[in-house]
Structures are given as structure tokens and as C-alpha cells.
Amino acid sequence: MTRPSLILVSPNIERKGDEFGDLSISLSETYQKALMSCGAIPLPLPATTSRELISECVSRCDGVLLTGGEDIDPRLYGKKLPPRLCGTVTVTPDGGARDLRELTLIDEVFRQRKPLLGICRGHQVLNVALGGTLVADILAQIPSRAASSPLA
DSSP, rough: OOOOOOEEEEEEESSSTTTTTSOOOOOOHHHHHHHTTTTTTEEEEOOOOOOHHHHHHHOOOOOOOOOOOOOOOOOGGGGGOGGGGGGGGOOOTTTTTHHHHEEEHHHHHHHOOOEEOTTTTHHHHHHTTTOOOSSSSSSHOOHHHHHHSTTO
């Protein structure tokens, strides 16, 4: 009998934890149910930016899932947003620690050659980690593209 895969999941950051009034990690039940339904065990990544601890977590898991959430800080992909767009980008409430944590996590995943899946924000941060850029607001920055979208 094989053991279930242990999947390290990068959680979201909440503004206020119920117990101590600090920042808190949260992991949607949807991600957990999806992993468990295919026989995997979800394990949330601790709220740390310590490379040593992140490295150890990656070494103990069978794969990594980068979840959705807030926008990535535009400074990480070389964008200085026009003032009119600054209010449309919602970055993580932890002062960028989630961005740093996930960039470190991606670096470790590649270094240790582990499977990786990014969903929504997850694939965006993967793009940034690999040197890509993002469009912060398609409607405002590329109106011609938004008009041709089936979602417009």
C-alpha cells in the first residue's frame, strides 16, 4: 500500500486572526477537499520567510500548490503603476511577506525538483519568479484587448 502524497499548500493571508488579532494564514476548504478527493494530504506552508524552514518543508513534501489570493506587488515585476491604477491593486496585508515567501518557495521547488501547480495568483507569482511581467489592470492598460475578450 502506498502512502498518500503530502502536498505543501501556500495559504492566503488574512488581515486579522480571530485569536490574537494578528495576521493569520487561511486555506480555503475547496483546495483541501480537491487534494483529499484525489488521495493527497494538504499541508499549509507556515507563515515564514525563512529559507531554511521553507527548504525543509519542500524536502518533506511530494508536491507544492500555489493558491489564489491578492495581487502581487508590482515592484516585483518591474512595474511602476500610474497613480490612477494604484487603488485597483490589492497587495497582501502582510507587507509583501507572502510574495517573498512564495518566491522563496518557488526557488526551492525548482532547486529540489518537486512538482508544482499554480492556481490564479499562484501561476502569476510563478510567472514573476521566472522573470515575467503582469498587466495589473487589463481594462485600463490595454482596452483594445479587453474589448475583444469573450468576458468583456
